Amino acid sequence: xxxxxxxxxxxGKKIGLTTLLTGLVSLSILLTLTILLVASYQSKKKSLIDxxxxxxxxxxxxxxxxxxxxxxxxxxxxRYSATVLIDHPSRTQQEAIEHLEIxxxxxxxxxxxxxxxxxxxxxxxxxxSLGTVGQKLTTREAxxxxxxxxxxxxxxxxxxxxxxxxxxxxxxxxxxxxxYRGFVGGTIYLQDHNILNMIIGNxxxxxxxxxxxxxxxxxxxxxxxxxxxxGQNIQSNPVVRKLLAGNNGYDQMLSINGDHLLAGYAQVPxxxxxxxxxxxxxxxxxxxxxxxxxxxxxxxPPSLFLLLIVIQLAHKLARPFVHLADLMSKxxxxxVELPPDKHHWNREADLLTKAFRTAAKKIKEKTDRLxxxxxxxxxxxxxxxxxxxxxxxxxxxxxxxxxxxxxDIDHFKHVNDTFGHPVGDEVLKQFAEIMKSCVRKSDICGRxxxxxxxxxxxxxSSTEALSVAEKIxxxxxxxxxxxxxxxxxxxxxxxxxxxxxxxxxxxxLADQALYQAKESGRxxxxxxxxxxx
Numbered sequence: 250x251x252x253x254x255x256x257x258x259x260x261g262k263k264i265g266l267t268t269l270l271t272g273l274v275s276l277s278i279l280l281t282l283t284i285l286l287v288a289s290y291q292s293k294k295k296s297l298i299d300x301x302x303x304x305x306x307x308x309x310x311x312x313x314x315x316x317x318x319x320x321x322x323x324x325x326x327x328r329y330s331a332t333v334l335i336d337h338p339s340r341t342q343q344e345a346i347e348h349l350e351i352x353x354x355x356x357x358x359x360x361x362x363x364x365x366x367x368x369x370x371x372x373x374x375x376x377x378s379l380g381t382v383g384q385k386l387t388t389r390e391a392x393x394x395x396x397x398x399x400x401x402x403x404x405x406x407x408x409x410x411x412x413x414x415x416x417x418x419x420x421x422x423x424x425x426x427x428x429y430r431g432f433v434g435g436t437i438y439l440q441d442h443n444i445l446n447m448i449i450g451n452x453x454x455x456x457x458x459x460x461x462x463x464x465x466x467x468x469x470x471x472x473x474x475x476x477x478x479x480g481q482n483i484q485s486n487p488v489v490r491k492l493l494a495g496n497n498g499y500d501q502m503l504s505i506n507g508d509h510l511l512a513g514y515a516q517v518p519x520x521x522x523x524x525x526x527x528x529x530x531x532x533x534x535x536x537x538x539x540x541x542x543x544x545x546x547x548x549x550p551p552s553l554f555l556l557l558i559v560i561q562l563a564h565k566l567a568r569p570f571v572h573l574a575d576l577m578s579k580x581x582x583x584x585v586e587l588p589p590d591k592h593h594w595n596r597e598a599d600l601l602t603k604a605f606r607t608a609a610k611k612i613k614e615k616t617d618r619l620x621x622x623x624x625x626x627x628x629x630x631x632x633x634x635x636x637x638x639x640x641x642x643x644x645x646x647x648x649x650x651x652x653x654x655x656x657d658i659d660h661f662k663h664v665n666d667t668f669g670h671p672v673g674d675e676v677l678k679q680f681a682e683i684m685k686s687c688v689r690k691s692d693i694c695g696r697x698x699x700x701x702x703x704x705x706x707x708x709x710s711s712t713e714a715l716s717v718a719e720k721i722x723x724x725x726x727x728x729x730x731x732x733x734x735x736x737x738x739x740x741x742x743x744x745x746x747x748x749x750x751x752x753x754x755x756x757x758l759a760d761q762a763l764y765q766a767k768e769s770g771r772x773x774x775x776x777x778x779x780x781x782x
Contacts, residue, residue, distance in 0.1 A: 271563035275556060282552050286541065293540055297533045298511060302499035305459070305513030305526040310497065312449070312461060312524045313515040319445060320418075320519035323358045323435065324400060327420035330433045334364065334422055342373055342382070349375035357444045359418075359435035366431040369395055391434070394419040398429050402520045405439060405465045407480075414439045414471070414480065439471055440479070459528040464489055466521030478505055488512050492523030502527070573605050628674055629681035632695035637703055640693055641752045644705070645745065652714035652744040654704040655759035656684070656721065659737045659771040661700035668732050675731040680738070683728065687720045711744045711776050718742055718774040726772065737772035739763060748777050 330352055334345070349362040353375045363381070364373040369391065371381045386392070390403040394417070403417040419434040437445055449463055449472050463472040468484025483489050488502045492514050499513040509530035516523050624636035632640070644651055658664075658680060665673040677700065684694045684704060693705040704721075706714050718740040725738045741762030749755050762777040769775070 275559045301511045306499040309513040309515040309524045309526040313517045316517045317519045327433050331420045331422045345373040360438040361436040363434045390417040404467050458532050461526040464523040626696040637695035645752050652706045652709040653759050655741040655763045656702040658700040672731045683724050714742045739766040739771050740774040742776040
């Protein structure tokens with residue numbers, strides 16, 4: 250048979266703190282969310298990097314195939330020209346030039362075409378404006394093509410005559426008897442208008458920041474988004490070294506400027522060039538951050554809702570403990586009201602509140618007793634000197650208006666010497682009672698030391714203080730005391746701010762007024778003037 254537990258009430262068993270793992274649940278939620286985000290971040294980062302590398306390699310492979318096909322077409326074009334020249338040896342120079350012009354303009358492969366005989370002399374040239382017909386070619390590339398007697402593609406070089414970055418291709422010419430008759434050569438201005446430049450002259454692949462570079466077989470940059478870097482040799486780059494070794498693939502690399510790039514690379518078989526397609530790592534991070542933001546957008550609302558519920562429970566659980574902690578923190582610095590005697594739904598909070606009330610009540614009683622003893626004169630029950638001085642300092646700092654009575658029992662030493670100290674103590678007690686009876690409840694009466702007393706009269710002028718002093722003096726003089734003889738008192742009066750605004754200055758002036766009262770015959774009241782007595 251199932252057992253049903255009744256929900257604990259304020260009178261029954263309280264809920265244990267250990268059953269409410271609010272903090273642990275909150276931490277678990279936050280840690281789970283953090284771990285999920287970190288794991289997702291790393292996973293997506295790897296996926297984006299791998300995808301970008303693969304796409305860049307695919308783009309580099311397609312570009313290398315395109316360039317390879319283009320160079321094969323260029324070579325076929327030169328080979329066709331060589332065949333035409335062999336088949337029609339009787340063509341005039343003008344007819345040969347016209348043939349070269351048609352070939353140059355129709356294919357748009359080359360910026361210039363040249364027919365050179367076996368001695369290195371130019372026989373025909375397109376465009377004719379170059380004016381090199383009849384001249385001997387002395388460039389290293391032309392000399393090498395003559396000596397090679399085979400199809401030849403040079404490495405990119407800067408022409409001394411035209412100051413341009415060039416690429417030279419040639420196809421040998423052999424007559425029907427197999428005799429070498431020279432070559433047909435084509436020059437490509439890599440940075441001028443031609444079909445090669447139309448294909449690879451704009452290195453931007455898309456608007457995302459991906460681009461490609463083309464490296465010559467010697468490691469020289471032929472095409473690059475930053476034209477200032479064209480011509481630099483980057484053979485030391487690890488990716489370029491792999492390209493020059495005939496490898497295709499993808500990898501991470503550093504640009505000349507030190508930027509992190511994701512690179513796919515492929516070699517062009519026809520000429521040994523390398524195509525490198527790169528994407529900045531920043532592109533990956535931008536996409537990654539965008540995906541993380543989307544994930545946060547989906548995860549945060551339910552997580553925050555759950556967290557708010559947990560926090561609400563935590564607040565309800567912690568409220569009595571926080572209240573007790575606040576009360577305990579204030580106990581040493583200010584008067585604390587005891588917490589109300591009410592039941593808490595949490596067992597530990599209920600027990601602690603009851604224990605705190607008991608301890609705080611005892612501490613309060615002891616503190617009140619110690620405070621009273623520390624601020625009160627034991628014999629007379631008036632405020633002691635320390636307490637009076639603290640009040641006086643407070644009043645002067647707050648610039649309050651008040652008057653001071655400094656009182657001294659006349660010939661008190663004679664009373665002690667003649668009647669003994671017990672009688673003297675009774676006289677002091679009697680005088681304290683007379684003082685309290687003559688002042689208001691808001692005024693302060695204190696024993697300043699020995700037979701000297703003080704009264705602080707709140708918001709009282711010198712005239713009002715004089716009236717109070719005379720009342721004390723006359724009552725003391727006319728009262729019956731333990732000695733059986735009349736006892737008189739002398740009084741000095743000062744007022745703030747009339748006579749000064751510092752505690753030290755006021756006490757000094759009051760003491761001077763009291764001294765004057767003593768010197769002028771005792772049993773008198775003297776008010777200090779502004780310049781002192």
